[in-house]
Amino acid sequence: MLDGRRYEVPSDLKTSAYITSSEYEKKYKESIENPDKFWNEQARNIEWIKPFTKVKNTSFEQGKIDIKWFEDGQLNISQNCLDRHLATKGDDIAIIWEGDSPSLSRQMTYKELHEQVCRFANVLKSQGIKKGDVVVIYMPMVPEAAVAMLACTRIGAIHSVIFGGFSPEAIAGRIIDSNAKLVITSDEGIRGGKIIPLKKNVDAALAKPEITTVEKVIVFERTGHHDAWHSERDIWWHEAVNAADPYCDYEVMDAESPLFILYTSGSTGKPKGVLHSTAGYLVYTTLTFKTVFNYQPKDIFWCTADVGWITGHSYLVYGPLSNGATIVMYEGIPSYPTPNRLSQIVDKYQVNILYTAPTAIRALMAQGDVVVENTHRNSLKLLGTVGEPINPQAWIWYHETIGNSRCPIVDTWWQTETGGFLITPLPGAHALKPGAAMKPFFGVQPALVDNEGNFIEGEGEGNLVIMDSWPSQARTLYGDHARFEEAYFATFKNTYFSGDAAKRDADGDIWITGRVDDVLNISGHRLGTAEVESALVAHPKIAEAAVIGVPHDIKGQAIYAYITLNAGEEADDALYLEVKNWVRNEIGAIATPDYIHATKGLPKTRSGKIMRRILRKIACDEADQLGDISTLADPSVVEKLISEYKCLL
Ligand code: WT7
Secondary structure, three states: OHHHOOEOOOHHHHHHOOOOHHHHHHHHHHHHHOHHHHHHHHHHHOOOOEOOOOOEEEEOOOOOOEEEEOOOOEEOHHHHHHHHHHHHHOOOEEEEEEOOOOOOEEEEEHHHHHHHHHHHHHHHHHOOOOOOOEEEEEOOOOHHHHHHHHHHHHHOOEEEEOOOOEOHHHHHHHHHHHOOOEEEEEOOEEEOOEEEOHHHHHHHHHOOOOOOOOOEEEEEOOOOOOOOOOOOOEEEHHHHHHHOOOOOOOOOEEOOOEEEEEEEOOOOOOOEEEEEEHHHHHHHHHHHHHHHOOOOOOOEEEEOOOOOOHHHHHHHHHHHHHOOOEEEEEOOOOOOOOOOHHHHHHHHHOOOEEEEOHHHHHHHHHHHHHHHOOOOOOOOOEEEEOOOOOOHHHHHHHHHHHOOOOOOEEEOEOOHHHOOOOEOOOOOOOOEOOOOOEOEOOOOOEEEEOOOOOEOOOOEEEEEEEOOOOOOOOOEEOOOHHHHHHHHHOOOOOOEEEEEEEEEOOOOOEEEEEEOOOEEEEOOEEEEHHHHHHHHHOOOOEEEEEEEEEEEOOOEEEEEEEEEEOOOOOOOHHHHHHHHHHHHHHOEHHHOOOEEEEEOOOOEEOOOOEOHHHHHHHHOOOHHHOOOOOOEOOOHHHHHHHHHHHHHO
């Protein structure tokens, strides 16, 4: 059986890694028994302008959720990621950029990055941006995206990065929710040879009369093509930056000052503006980056995540740069223009640590050995994965084919809300099991509970909760603390509920089994079924919608949408296409339904509640396991749905 395998700690790492097996045991115990002492020491890994005297001040008590770490300390994140490295690492490469086209590449030293950030911080200031203002970043994967983020942190502005794949509708919603004052974008982006009209999307979003707060748009020139130019509003990045002063002093920030907002999907309603704060986030991402990836000075680190996701924030930008690391930032996709592109990039820059997602691994695996053709990948020392449970087969392929059977794989479980890794192996401490996220990181106390909230001890499966706070935990949802409490602390009293289930095996190792709420995981990206449903019912021809996740070989999950149409409307291929495009325009390409099933009636209880359990079984071809359907108002809809399902395939 594939998932019975174990991979021992490589002998060199047993002694040389930052955290070895005995150190893990000792430090983990200490971090739980005396979090103040443990985090007090770890916080010395970053620089403080004013040292803190208080470490942890957190409450998970219902109605009183309050999370503060290092609260009376002061610091600046851009100072930690840039200035503090200048004396010793100023000429080291901070960012290696590889363009979508293999002929394009750039490098930026820490000194150069520092100057770009200072200049851009001055540009922001000259546009009236102040401490506490919200700035939207809607950029392709270019170094300037990181420059923009760091410039915000330099002056204390709160950034809200929006993934470049999101639609004008989605951008508008996020701008309205956060009252953003300024938008930073690019004329266009390029991924896999395809153009993404970023500026045009921003223009379309800002054309909405509900948006009243955005004063300026700064546009980075990537391709040289764009449509309209609003000269009273739009500013060219290069013109402004060239005219700006090359030094900008950093703001003194309180430990708990808001750092960034990142929107993510929940099981209900519109996306949630997850708010992270300054010191705890930096302490935690700095420590986890160094120890989980066992990052050694001069290592080349490549995280394939887009800056629009939390992975891009914590482990492409902040964690690595705080450690003075050299990062690879790649604009494109793993198999363009040739199937072996990812492997070529590893060889080209002698990448030592590669961090990517199961969906990318499976997509490569499906293409066979061409993806490693003419490459050797001998520079790799460690691999990482994140985003969804990795199936053992994909894990083993990643290990053997990409990593030449030499590199440990860290399967890091975490979330937008957690800021950093919570459950993950440490490569020098833990033997690995393909598909297991293994052990809690320092200071993290996971537990499993049944649906009534009773603890499951020993071997078993249940809802994954975290018993106490860790420094990089989200502090609130922007402008809606009540929703924060409701979403994470109300299901199981006095604990943080992740929305995931997990099982604990006989060795006490943890395997994440996936979401238990109405959140889908499409190619490692979170999407609420409610969000897709509300986009569907906004279509003039659709009366009702119910969205289900079904297994998909590459993406992990695909979207299966049941719809009923308004009287007089007919379902045909043209309508299906129209509906798919509609959802893509409302949310973005990742939300495009793979299957649309138009029907006359959905299975409902007598009180009118849609029975998703039944819809899920039908969509997953498990109609033989429907269970009890006696509570349905009209049981005949089930037979009809099953026969329609068979025709759809
Ligand atoms: C959800 C969080 C954290 C960065 C990427 C996604 C799933 C994430 C793993 C993993 C199994 C994982 C969970 C989680 N997930 N990493 N290693 N093993 N599942 O961030 O969009 O906030 O999604 O992704 O279901 O709740 P996100």
